[in-house]
Structure formats: structure tokens, C-alpha cells
Amino acid sequence: MSLETERRRSIELNRIEAALDRIAEGDYGYCLLCGDDIAVKRLEFDPTATTCISCARETEHKN
Numbered sequence: 001m002s003l004e005t006e007r008r009r010s011i012e013l014n015r016i017e018a019a020l021d022r023i024a025e026g027d028y029g030y031c032l033l034c035g036d037d038i039a040v041k042r043l044e045f046d047p048t049a050t051t052c053i054s055c056a057r058e059t060e061h062k063n
């Protein structure tokens with residue numbers, strides 16, 4: 001396995017662990033930035049999403 005694949009996998013694992021933490025704390029499914037519900041469709045697409053679609057778009061804009 002290449003280093004890049006290894007690196008991506010560990011980032012992915014961190015995201016999943018963070019998502020599991022939020023489920024345990026009852027914070028799962030809420031945007032970390034604005035507190036709104038994250039759309040179910042978005043969570044189906046990326047279960048580790050931490051922001052709603054509009055905050056995600058704004059973040060992308062800044063980057």
C-alpha cells in the first residue's frame with residue numbers, strides 16, 4: 001500500500017471515529033458551524049459530514 005493511500009485511510013478512520021463520538025454524545029447529524037440539521041441525503045452520501053451543505057459550500061469558497 002502506498003503512503004498516500006495509508007495517509008488517506010488514517011484520515012478517513014479519524015473522521016469515522018469523530019462521527020461515532022458525535023453519535024455517542026447525541027450531536028450527530030447537526031452542523032458544527034451553524035447547528036442546523038445536516039440533510040439526510042448528505043449524510044447518506046458522506047456519513048462523516050460535519051457541516052450542512054450551505055456551510056460546506058462557504059468553507060469550500062474560502063479554500
Ligand SMILES: [Zn+2]
Nearest residue numbers: 031034052055
Ligand atoms: Zn451549517
